[in-house]
Amino acid sequence: MSDTTTRVAVLVGSLRADSVNRQVAEYLRDHAPEGVQLDVVEDLDALPFYNEDVDAGQTPADAQRVRDAVADADGLLLVTPEYNGTMPAVLNNAIDWLSRPYGQGAITGKPVAAIGVTPTPYGGVWSHEHALKSATIAGGIALEDVTVSQTSIDVDVLGTEEVIAKLQGAVDAIVAFSPEPATV
Template sequence: MTVVLALVGSLRADSTNRKIAELAQQIAPEGTEVRIAEGLGDVPFYNEDLDGEQAPASAVHLREQVAAADALLLVTPEYNGGLPAVLKNAIDWASRPYGQGSITGKPVAALGAAIGRFGGVWAHEDSLKSVRIAGGAAHEAPAGSFKSTEWTGSGHPQEQAEVVEAVTATLAKLVDEANQSVAA
């Protein structure tokens, strides 16, 4: 079983990006489980003074979720031209201790939807840059950036062919990369 952990960059209960992560759970390839990281809003901003043996339970739980995953899927909107603080914070906590963090060596992809002009591409690029610096094996380009204001019908991600195709392709690539790193 390959485990892909989705880190959702929006904390809103009815978030389009959370719906994309839920879509990933529904369409995951056979032998793959997509889990959505819970509790990101409870993790305090990274502060080295809080880290170590007495790290906050919410940060320890995040690190455990990342460590238990074979790959990460960042599903995020764009806030003011960049990645949401909650996602950057999750990457920061998962990167520690430096060089040995739970994110180290994991395949990572970013996708998601935003109402902005570019559909979140800047947030996806920023998040992947942070992941690379943190030691993760990030894709070179965002897997899918969608302008949710242009969606048809009810606007649900599962009704958008381009979203379903991008999530399917992204999961297939992440699973393949995770399996290759296990075999190596």
């Protein structure tokens, strides 16, 4: 981690303009603790579907932009709803682009946490598990899964101190991350 400011790249799995998960990401960005900068990586929908043939040539500019944003960060926060029992395709696709080149992708060695809200009975548990599993296979280090279940899409998630504390806990875990020393 950097000595002065810890930078956390944030990927939002929902593309909806009024997405509660986008609101969560923006809230955390706007209320980041001193010495912490959260950067919401925009326009994940501009990424083409991952194709190794395309990546072997000239990496598309949007894919390189996302790779650079995550590579320059100290950690990664995935903010995602749950679609059909898993993470949204746009988030999975972004992780696919970030995972290459294999073993050297932008996520490699970075702490990763998954949070989000969803009106499903399971509160996004599967989405977060799948996102963390994918990020871990891509080389990230899964930290903490914070799942906030809401019973209605109209619930003011950001109006509840307990919920905000749980969401902020994921950011705190990324900031506190210290890699284990390598053993020989």
